[in-house]
Amino acid sequence: MKVGNKLTIQIVVALILGIIIGSILSPMYDSQQWVQWIDQYIFNILGQLFLNMIFMMVVPIVFISIVLGVVSVGDPKLLGGYGLKTLLFYLATTAIAITIAMVVANILDPGEGQSALLGSDEVAEYRETELEGGSTGEALQQGFDQTVINLIPTNVVEAMGTQNMLQIIAFAIFIGIAMIAKKDKAAGLIRLFEEANEVVMWIVLAIMKYFAAIGAFGLVATAFVQAGFGAIQQLGMYFVCVLLALFIHMILVYGAAVKFLAKKSFIWFIKGFAPAMGVAFSTSSSSAVLPISLKSAQENLGVRKSISSFVQPLGATINMDGTAIMQGVATVFIAQLSGIDLTIMQMVTVVLIATVASIGTAGVPGVGLVMLAMVLTAIGLDPAAIGIIIGIDRLLDMTRTMVNVTGDAAISLIINEQENRKEGAARQET
Incomplete structure (x- = not known):
């Protein structure tokens, strides 16, 4: 079974x-019960069933892909090289993303x-329900050190049960290295x-073949029924800024990277990865789309499993360029509502904190708002102002995912092509 054009x-x-x-x-939606019924019992059920099947x-x-990826690399030192290169790529693109966002904003x-928005009911409601009168400052201070400590799971079953991707990746790497050491x-x-990999990939492709289109329809329909274009009109310029920054980052940064570092056509890349992009848009979850991302990269883009199965799961956890763009625009937006001109140092602080905070963040819908609260608190802005943008965040979350x-x-394609060229040069020398 292959991820093809028909599915796209x-x-x-x-x-x-x-x-x-x-x-x-x-x-x-607000005035007609039959619309609410359709949303709850048709759109929502179709979407959530598909989402649950993918999350399953x-x-x-x-776990299986990373173990096999490590085994296929065969050299723990080479694996460490992949890891360092991947991490540097991800941190660099995230820093660039949030810089682009702040410039655009x-x-x-x-x-x-639009300063009157700060006195809206949405701000008061967000303060009461989400912040609960507390501060995100402690979460920010503990975030990075706890992320490093929590890389190693104390309970593997719990890590898998809670879908803690960093811990699952770490455990899979240990298993893979041990299998290399005891290969005979x-x-x-x-x-x-x-054999297990063949079975689970068959299940994923079966889910995609028979349920992807229906599930995508349900997820997108319920998102637009509940948010709709009314919310977009109220915050039109903010919405435009986020989409523009996302577009610039996609075309200029990813396009240039694929063209000059991987030496591939960006149009070819988009065509090959389109199935995963469609699922990402509908699910708003980097983790949910991961099985499809792996399959699309390996089958359509020709990325070897040993690289794809390591780079992409890691990226689903630590590479949050789209989320960083939202944070950059939202920070400037909220500062302008508050009548505050951000200093150069504050802007640099936003870039650094958002980049570091992206490491270890769960790839689930809406997580960017938690990270945004950390960023706002760090530069002295009221995190309750997030309530203003929460109405259209679901729509933007789809695009940034x-x-x-x-x-x-x-990034997986770039690393793959660099390794191919390195191996080709080594063969020519011998």
């Missing part, structure tokens, strides 16, 4: 239908003349993992 077309059609139907029903496969796919001034005696175990997973695939 089906997903795109489903997304368009979901946006159109959701937008038509959205104005009636995330842990086995990640400072040029377009999305918060100018572990031949049967390696074969078992290879698509950017996140595209970045993961781009």
